Amino acid sequence: MAMQSGVASSALATALEEVEQRYRDRNAESWALLERASAVMPGGNTRSSLWSDPFPLYFVSGEGCRLKDADGHSYVDLLGEFTAGIFGHSSAVLKDAVSAAHANGINLSSHNTYEVRLAELLTARFPSMDLLRFCNSGTEANLMAVALAKIATSRERVVVFEKGYHGGLLTFGAASAKVNAPHKFEILPYDDVDAARALFAAKGAEIACVLVEPMQGAGGCRVGSRAFLAALRDLTAESGAVLIFDEVQTARMGEGGLQKRLGIIPDLTTIGKFFGGGLGFGCFGGRRGLMERLDPRRPDAISHAGTFNNNTLTMAAGIAAAEHYLTAEKLDALFDRGEALRSRLEALFADRKAPYTVTGLGSIMNIHGAAADHGDSARLLKLAHFALAERGYYFASRGLIALSLAVGDTEIDGFLNAMAAFLDESAAVFSSVDRSA
Structure with missing residues (x-):
């Protein structure tokens, strides 16, 4: 006793x-x-x-x-x-890739061939990514995905989950971070289908997006049930909201991330961390109809700036990482x-x-x-x-x-x-x- x-x-x-x-x-x-x-x-x-x-x-x-x-x-x-x-530490493969890119000129002040190759590799990998954009961290990727969803739906409410972590400005632990971006958040218990259904029944027409980790990382490695994630897919589709999978961590669960392993395809996906080959990296991508809102050729294009979004060192390291290490x-x-x-x-x-x-x-x-x-x-x-x-x-x-x-x-x-x-x-x-x- x-x-x-x-x-x-x-x-x-x-x-x-x-x-x-x-x-x-x-x-x-x-x-x-x-x-x-x-x-x-x-x-x-x-x-x-x-x-x-x-x-x-x-x-x-x-x-x-x-x-x-x-x-x-x-x-x-x-x-x-x-x-x-x-990758472990001191990878010769990544070192050689970064060194070669550095020798070829850094900060080239325009589009470059590295970004094209990395984008091709990533869109081929993730079922949800028809088109993508690069940025500098998972935090940035999630902030941009939420912004895109709000603009595309003309709605304000953002559904997140207790103990969720989507970067330094989107964290929902025991007490919501005081530095969080000032969105209209609806914070639900994680892996609770009934709570999600109740919220959508009451406010579905106001919800711009659901931002969810298929497994909560900083929240203690809590794995979302397939039933929960599938319910979110159904609820967002029925209400016209955008489903965003934060796969910054779970992208390592297989070549196409946890979404491919589960067979549940979100509207937008965010990734980061290891796809930069050890350098600062972020990326968000998804359905063509959503991502095309960022096409600068459009008169109503959504702006997305960032000096280092396509920097050659990270792009080269990401290519080497994807081709050499992050294989199926x-x-x-x-x-x-x-x-x-x-x-x-x-x-x-x-x-x-x-x-x-x-x-x-x-x-x-x-x-x-x-x-x-x-x-x-x-x-x-x-x-x-x-x-x-x-x-x-x-x-x-x-x-x-x-x-x-x-x-x-x-x-x-x-x-x-x-x-x-x-x-x-x-x-x-x-x-x-x-x-x-």
Whole structure:
């Protein structure tokens, strides 16, 4: 029988304090770099998602699926740049592509041949993309897709979902971000068909678009059911609204993204991250009738500017990425590898009766603490994060794992062995955690 929550919290807090102190002691140079950075950046930070208490690690190099930090420690990289680093580190293929483009002249001040080739590759890949436009991030792609939908429908309401993340200006976690773009949002519970139907019944004629991740990434790797996504397809089609799939992360689930795997085709799709070959990249595309609104030859054309939308370095890197790495064979193999890892993690947690769960799909997953008390769940996750980093395995402090193509059986077996050792040594702490519903 579980002990009282206060006792559990005390035992867990003590274990966390001990491993956190070891983290501080091991990473003095990372702390010194944060202090230096804090003199020129707020909190020493320029990317909020990278922050973790008591301070983040500073990495100085990476090769394949290995990282080295400023204090000389080596790690197996299981985070893969929050899904963007699907190639591993220091790819010779991508280096050669960027170098060749650089030697051929950068910022050419007009259209270029690289953008044509990359557009051909991407429109052939995604079932929903008749035409596309490039931009510089997934955030930009989602902002432009929403703007296009509002203009095309002459409507204002934008349907999004709790815990959804579509970039720094479109985030819907526990509290909606104060920096969000000022759209008229309708925020619904995720994977709730009844809630979606009720909203469309009441306001369907006012809804411009539905913006949805087929799997919520930053929201904890929650996978949308096929029934939910199919209902959104039907509801938007019936009401004249635009369905936008944010596949910035889930595009890695197969050559044609999760939409092709599910057989559900949206009106617009947004992608980003790895399709830039390691450089800043975004793209939105969809039905010809929608995308043609951006044709500059039209007298009523929607303007979409951006100095680096078609920059030759990113375009060249994207071509190399798509042709060499992001093939159907390699993406399917990565999907299967991730499914196997998640299954083995689930079995390990169950076998050790450990207070953890794991959610996700394919090569993206999220470990969660599983305690009755929310604070204890967060402590459990931090405990695992510190303990696995101490053993040389790096994933996000929020529990996110995103496998790269460079992660092989040796690294996965090593990670599972390290996790098993952590669970075994923490058994006494876990036995005191209240897991009652």
